[in-house]
Each structure stands twice: as structure tokens, then as C-alpha cells.
Amino acid sequence: MLxxxxxxxxLTAQAVLVEDGTIYAxxxxxxxxxxxxxxxxxxxxxxxxxxxxxxxxxxxxxxGYGREKIQDAKVAQENVSEISCHGMGAFSLVKDVxxxxxxxxxxxxxxxxxxxxxxxxxxxxxxxxxxxxRFLEVMAKTLGVTLDELGPxxxxxxxxxxxxxxxxxxxxxxxxxxxxxxxxxxxLAASINRSMAERVMALVRRVGVEREVMMTGGVAKxxxxxxxxxxxxxxRMVNARIDPQIIGAYGAAVLxxxxxxx
Amino acid sequence: MxxxxxxxxEVIRQSEMIENDYVKKWKSEGKKVLGYTCVMTPAEVxxxxxxxxxxxxxxxxxxxxxxxxxxxRFNCSFCRSCLQLGLDGTYEFLDGLIESNGCDHLRGMFxxxxxxxxxxxxxxxxxxxxxxxxxxxxxxxxxxxYRKAIGEYFEVEITDRELLRVMEEYSLIRDKLRVLYEIRExxxxxxxxxEALAVILLGSxxxxxxxxxxxxxxxxxxxxTDISGYRARLILCGAATDEVDFIRxxxxxxxxxxxxxLCYGSRAFWTVERGxxxxxxxxxxxxxxxxxxxxxxxxxxxxxxxxxxxxxSRANVDGAILVHNxxxxxxxxxxxxxxxxxxxxxxxxxxxxKEYGAKADLGRIKTRVQAFLEKIG
Numbered sequence: 311m312l313x314x315x316x317x318x319x320x321l322t323a324q325a326v327l328v329e330d331g332t333i334y335a336x337x338x339x340x341x342x343x344x345x346x347x348x349x350x351x352x353x354x355x356x357x358x359x360x361x362x363x364x365x366x367x368x369x370x371x372x373x374g375y376g377r378e379k380i381q382d383a384k385v386a387q388e389n390v391s392e393i394s395c396h397g398m399g400a401f402s403l404v405k406d407v408x409x410x411x412x413x414x415x416x417x418x419x420x421x422x423x424x425x426x427x428x429x430x431x432x433x434x435x436x437x438x439x440x441x442x443x444r445f446l447e448v449m450a451k452t453l454g455v456t457l458d459e460l461g462p463x464x465x466x467x468x469x470x471x472x473x474x475x476x477x478x479x480x481x482x483x484x485x486x487x488x489x490x491x492x493x494x495x496x497x498l499a500a501s502i503n504r505s506m507a508e509r510v511m512a513l514v515r516r517v518g519v520e521r522e523v524m525m526t527g528g529v530a531k532x533x534x535x536x537x538x539x540x541x542x543x544x545x546r547m548v549n550a551r552i553d554p555q556i557i558g559a560y561g562a563a564v565l566x567x568x569x570x571x572x
Numbered sequence: 573m574x575x576x577x578x579x580x581x582e583v584i585r586q587s588e589m590i591e592n593d594y595v596k597k598w599k600s601e602g603k604k605v606l607g608y609t610c611v612m613t614p615a616e617v618x619x620x621x622x623x624x625x626x627x628x629x630x631x632x633x634x635x636x637x638x639x640x641x642x643x644x645r646f647n648c649s650f651c652r653s654c655l656q657l658g659l660d661g662t663y664e665f666l667d668g669l670i671e672s673n674g675c676d677h678l679r680g681m682f683x684x685x686x687x688x689x690x691x692x693x694x695x696x697x698x699x700x701x702x703x704x705x706x707x708x709x710x711x712x713x714x715x716x717x718y719r720k721a722i723g724e725y726f727e728v729e730i731t732d733r734e735l736l737r738v739m740e741e742y743s744l745i746r747d748k749l750r751v752l753y754e755i756r757e758x759x760x761x762x763x764x765x766x767e768a769l770a771v772i773l774l775g776s777x778x779x780x781x782x783x784x785x786x787x788x789x790x791x792x793x794x795x796x797t798d799i800s801g802y803r804a805r806l807i808l809c810g811a812a813t814d815e816v817d818f819i820r821x822x823x824x825x826x827x828x829x830x831x832x833x834l835c836y837g838s839r840a841f842w843t844v845e846r847g848x849x850x851x852x853x854x855x856x857x858x859x860x861x862x863x864x865x866x867x868x869x870x871x872x873x874x875x876x877x878x879x880x881x882x883x884x885s886r887a888n889v890d891g892a893i894l895v896h897n898x899x900x901x902x903x904x905x906x907x908x909x910x911x912x913x914x915x916x917x918x919x920x921x922x923x924x925x926k927e928y929g930a931k932a933d934l935g936r937i938k939t940r941v942q943a944f945l946e947k948i949g
Contacts, residue, residue: 375935393943417936429947434940436925 313571314367315562316353316386317395318376321415321443322528323348324559325356327367328567331402335360336556345376349385369570371395371562390565392558393421393432399561400524401427404548408520411539411547412558413510413529415443420513422520427564433516440476441509443528446535448478449502452485453495460499461532467500476509500534507538514543522548530554579789580767586778587770587816590631590662594778598624604667604726609654609682609812610674611840612699612864614715614856618670619780620730620738621722626666627776629836630654632815634929642684643677648899649928650812651681658685668693668725670718673701674868675902695721701870703861715857735852741780746841748787749775753838755794757831757887762794765808765829766819772837773814802828804945807884809833809910810895811903821934822893825942831887833880839865842879867906876906877913884919891920891948893941897928920948 312334315326318341326336337356342348349372357364364385372378372386373395381389396412401423410421418441422431435441443457450460464470471488475481481502488498506529523545529535531554540547550557586592595605605624608615615625630653639655657663658681668691671682686694697718700707723730752771755762771790775783803826808819814836819829832838843863864872865879884892892914896903904925911921922944926933 375939391939391943391946393939394946429943432940432943432947434936 311571312362312367313563313566314353314370314386315395315559315564315566316349316370316372316380317374317392317556317559317562318345318348318352318372318380319374319392319414319558320417321447322555323352323374323376324556325349325353326556326559326563327356327360327362328560328563331564331567333552333560336553336559338553338555345374345379346383346385348376349380349383353385369566371566371569373558373562388566388569390562393419393434394429395558395561395565396526397421397423397429397432397561398427398564399557399559400526400550402561402564403550403552403557404522404524406522407524407548409514409517409523410526411510411514411523411530412526413441413443413535414527415447418442418510418513418529420510420517422517431517433513435509435513438477440478440481441506441513445478445481445506445509446502446529446532448482449485452482453489453498453502455495455499458531461503461534461536463496464499464503464534466496467494468497470497470500470504473501473505476505481505503532503534504538506532506535507542510535510539511542514539519543519545521545524548524550526550526554526557528555577790577793579786579793580763580771583774583786583790584767584770587774588631590629590657591665592774592777594782595624595626595665598779599665605665606668606670606693606722607663607666608670608672609678610672610699611835611866612674612860613670613672613697614718614860615776616735616738616742616856617715617719617722617730617853619742620735621726621728623667623722623726624779625776627773627836627840628654628658628663629773629777629814630657630929632817632929633657634931635660639681639684642688643680646899647680648675648677648897649930650814650897650900651677653928655681655685659688666691668695671696672699674699674866675900677899693721693725699864700861701868703864703869703872708857708861711861712854712857715853719853732852735856738780739852739856741784743845745775745780745784745787746843746845748784748791749841751791752787752794753831755791755797757883759888760798761805761828761830762797762799764799764819764823765806765832766816766823768829769814769819769832769834769837770816772840773816776840799828802826804828804890804948805830805888807831807833807880807887807889807892808837808895809880809892810907811897811900812836813895815929818895818937821938822941825938825945827891827893827941827945829893830889831883833865833876833883835866838883839879867902873906873909877910880910880914881917884914884917889919891922891944893922893924893944895924895926898925920944 372380
């Protein structure tokens with residue numbers, strides 16, 4: 311029996327199918343202008359690839375910014391916040407996880423769950439883009455590297471300069487200033503990643519940390535941000551062993567199974 | 573969530589306009605309107621002068637371009653939104669302003685508005701920040717100046733008799749608003765939080781007689797209504813929130829706002845009536861200053877806390893949302909202490925800091941509210 315989760319975020323959209331709590335198939339795509347189109351491209355294409363029809367999926371939960379529209383269009387039967395879904399997704403992967411740091415395209419969240427994976431507490435960044443994937447995207451563009459390169463190149467840093475601001479706009483100006491002074495891209499990438507981790511740590515301190523800790527969302531793929539966070543937390547984070555970007559959709563599918571599963 | 577009757581339809585429609593039809597009618601009869609903002613402004617004096625007291629609002633207006641030339645981006649966005657509407661002509665129907673010292677952002681709004689528009693009538697009502705015998709004496713003097721300023725400029729004698737008549741009318745309005753809250757806070761709520769805010773908002777933008785009639789009709793319509801389909805009962809507390817749409821968004825994800833401690837909500841009318849004063853102006857001074865539930869008052873946090881806890885218990889809420897606009901110092905500080913006290917009383921709390929009227933932030937706010945509702949079950 312299959313259950314579905316669809317997560318349409320600000321930058322990417324994911325669809326996950328689970329069977330008996332484990333991932334049967336998934337798809338991740340860059341978002342389209344309309345959440346329904348994104349859901350169609352992720353979920354619809356996933357079903358097509360697997361030779362399945364919508365009625366083969368017993369229950370679907372949508373999450374992310376497009377969650378309501380997807381439910382309104384009856385692609386999903388229910389919508390749940392991405393905060394609960396990331397919590398449940400991380401917990402379902404590793405049952406000892408109690409704290410989840412989810413950094414997506416336009417927000418960062420620290421989520422605490424109990425021993426059933428249910429939400430206990432959470433904190434989310436304010437409306438500014440500092441400390442989110444968008445910040446890294448802008449910085450990568452300024453450095454002339456891809457988002458995927460931003461983590462690995464910072465490993466070659468020797469003398470990263472101090473970033474005096476965490477505001478995306480001012481930080482861009484500061485990075486340009488350092489580039490003009492001849493500071494290497496490796497050093498600047500390291501500064502950017504550290505600055506990102508510091509911003510997220512401000513959120514972490516507001517709810518506190520309980521082990522185990524897992525990082526989810528697209529920024530979890532950035533090895534340097536992850537390492538900086540581990541240093542600040544003094545905790546080694548557990549590995550999701552799956553693409554961290556699909557954990558929200560996976561959590562939604564697990565919740566769908568809990569809701570309607572046998 | 574619930575069926576709307578004709579009276580509620582009328583309230584919603586009128587409350588969505590800054591210059592509602594009743595104001596237009598009032599002006600067409602050649603009568604004057606005075607604008608004020610703070611809950612501590614005794615509107616009875618204005619009404620007793622034959623003028624319409626109008627509580628200035630921004631109704632979620634997100635534009636501040638003109639206001640930003642006078643107030644900085646670090647000023648509260650509610651004040652900037654109101655100033656914008658003052659400067660762009662939306663408030664052309666006002667014949668004067670009553671400034672008060674609610675907070676420095678608000679004073680900046682009034683004084684820049686006056687600087688640009690140069691109203692012929694502009695009065696500054698100074699309200700003490702503490703409640704002591706000396707402060708009360710001072711405020712009684714301020715109330716005399718307030719009555720004198722309005723009377724002299726508009727060439728009308730504000731008699732004690734007329735003041736007493738208006739005070740009785742306002743007292744009746746407060747009684748009826750409490751009935752409205754009984755309907756809202758009961759086991760089977762008869763209206764949504766967005767509807768309740770619309771009612772109260774309209775109340776400070778129309779003549780008292782008009783509002784009394786509307787209130788009677790709304791109460792009649794909603795007495796036996798039963799709102800269903802919500803997952804939690806909430807109290808909304810905090811800063812100057814006149815955004816009906818903001819409450820509508822909270823309610824769209826299943827959190828029914830069954831009561832509030834908002835400046836544009838219950839705090840605007842829940843003041844305890846004071847009897848026994850022979851001088852109506854003195855009675856008003858006592859009534860307003862002794863019951864001013866606003867974090868701009870020093871050394872009075874416990875009254876505000878007790879007020880919120882009483883509402884929590886009365887309305888049997890499952891959780892509390894504390895909201896304040898960015899750069900609102902007084903509510904920002906108060907909300908921290910209030911959160912701790914509510915949590916001590918086992919009431920889950922969601923604290924929101926937001927930019928006034930910013931639609932871009934709405935998705936994120938809805939996510940937080942939905943997650944909060946999922947957390948409290």
C-alpha cells in the first residue's frame with residue numbers, strides 16, 4: 311500500500327512515495343511559477359515513471375508553501391506544515407533524533423520532536439533571507455561559483471576574513487569589497503558558510519539542543535555549513551543517508567501512512 | 573466558518589473602508605470629525621461636543637512611501653502606514669487631530685502629519701505613564717484643557733449634562749460589547765475573531781447611536797450561531813492590530829480567535845466603569861487612567877498579565893498568539909514577560925514579530941500558526 315508526500319517549497323519541489331514506512335520512489339525538481347504545476351511535475355511525473363495512477367496512492371499529504379493549493383486541487387487529501395513534516399521525516403529515518411535543523415530556500419527552522427516524532431517546539435527565522443538557502447545562492451553568484459561548489463571550495467580556505475554583516479544585501483557588498491582587495495574565493499566561501507552557520511545558531515539557542523541532531527533541507531548538502539554548525543553545537547549530527555531535501559516530503563508521506571495506514 | 577446575517581454583512585463592508593458611509597453622511601450634513609489613535613483618548617468628550625470621534629486606523633495598508641520621507645524605516649510600520657494615509661489624502665475628511673503620548677513612534681506620526689497638513693485644530697493630550705495620586709491630579713487638569721480646547725475651537729459648550737448623556741451611551745456600548753464577547757468566548761462561539769474585530773473597529777468610526785443599533789442587530793443575529801470546523805481556541809494579544817485579514821489568515825488554518833487582549837480589540841472597551849464621581853470629567857479621567865491596560869504604563873505589568881489570564885480562563889483557550897510589529901518597543905518587551913507567564917500557566921504560546929500589513933510575510937506566518945496548532949494538538 312502506497313502513501314504520498316508532496317513538498318512544494320520556494321526553490322524546489324519534491325514528491326515521495328512510501329510503502330511500509332520506507333521510501334518506494336521519489337522525485338525532486340526546481341519549482342515552477344505555480345505550486346500546482348510544481349506538484350504536477352514532481353508527483354505526476356513520479357507516478358507516470360512508476361506506472362502508477364493517483365488512485366493507487368491511498369492517501370497524500372501536501373506540505374511546503376504550496377500545500378494549501380495542492381489540497382484545494384484535490385491532488386492531496388490533507389496539508390500539514392513543513393515544520394511537522396521535517397520533524398516526522400527526520401525522526402522516521404533515525405528514531406533517536408530530537409532536534410532538526412532545516413534550512414531551505416527562504417527559511418531556516420529549528421524543530422524539536424518527542425519520542426513519537428511529534429512536534430514539541432520550533433523556531434523559524436524572521437522574514438529576512440539571512441541564514442537561508444537564498445543567502446548562499448546570492449553569495450555563490452557573487453563569487454562566480456555554483457551553489458554545489460560553495461561548500462567544497464571553502465575546505466581549501468587558509469585565512470577567511472570576518473564578515474561584519476549577516477544581511478544578504480550588505481554581505482554581497484562586503485564580498486565584492488573583499489574580492490577587489492584580492493581575498494581568495496576559497497577564503498570568502500569559508501566566511502560565507504561560517505556566517506550562515508552563526509545566523510542559524512542564533513535560532514538554535516532559542517529552543518536549545520537535544521541529541522540526536524539532524525540537518526534537513528537543501529543547505530544540509532553544504533559540507534562547510536554543516537561542519538561549522540557541528541563545531542558550534544559541539545555535536546556530531548546524524549546522517550540522513552538520503553537526499554536531505556526530500557525529508558519534508560518523506561515526513562508528509564509517513565504522516566499520510568499514520569493517518570490512513572493499517 | 574459561519575453564516576453571515578445582514579447586520580454582520582453591513583459591519584464587515586463598512587469596516588473595510590477608512591471613510592465609511594456613515595462618515596460620508598455625517599460630513600454631508602456639515603458636521604466635523606476629529607481623529608485620534610490611542611485607546612486612552614476619552615472619545616466621550618469629542619462626541620459630547622457634537623463631533624464624530626474617529627479612531628485612526630490603517631486597515632493593513634502596506635504602502636509607506638510618503639510617510640518614509642518623514643519617519644525612518646526603524647519606526648513602527650503601523651504608525652508609518654497611518655501617516656501614509658494621512659498624507660496621501662485618504663484622511664482628508666478629518667477636521668483635526670488629537671495627539672497623545674501612547675509611544676514615541678505614534679507621536680512622530682502625529683507631529684509629522686500636522687507638520688505637512690497643518691490642521692487648524694491640533695491638540696496634544698498628555699497622559700501620565702504612571703498611576704499615582706499626583707499623576708491623576710495632573711490628568712484631571714489635562715482633561716480640563718482637552719475639553720476647553722475642543723469647546724473653544726469648535727465654538728461649542730461641552731456641558732456636564734451632555735457629557736453625562738454621552739457617557740451613559742458609551743457605557744451601554746461597552747455592556748453590549750461584553751455581550752458580544754460572551755457570544756464569542758462561549759463553548760459554542762457565535763462569531764469568528766475576524767468578525768469580532770471588524771465590529772469593534774467599526775464602533776470607533778461611526779456615531780455612537782449608529783453603532784448601538786448595529787450592535788443590537790449583530791448580537792441578535794449571532795446569539796444562536798455556532799461556529800464549527802476549527803481545531804483550537806486561541807487568544808490573540810499584543811500591539812495595535814487593526815488587520816482583520818491577519819486574523820482571517822490565522823483562522824483559515826483552523827485557529828479560532830475566541831478572545832483577545834488587543835488595543836483595537838477588548839482593551840478598547842473593557843475598562844471598569846467608575847461610579848460616584850459628581851464631576852463627569854473627573855469620572856472620565858479616573859475611568860481611563862485607572863484602567864489603562866497598555867504596556868506604555870510603567871509599573872503596571874501585573875494588571876495586564878491578570879487581564880490576559882482572566883480572558884484565557886473565561887474563553888477556555890487552548891493557546892495564545894502574542895503579536896507585535898517590528899520596532900514596537902513596548903509590546904515587544906511586554907510580550908516576552910507575558911509569554912513566560914502564560915507558559916507558567918500551561919498555556920502554549922506562539923510569539924510573532926511582524927511588519928505591519930506586509931503580505932509577503934503572510935505565508936511564513938501561516939506556516940508558524942499551522943505548526944503551532946499541530947503542536948498543541
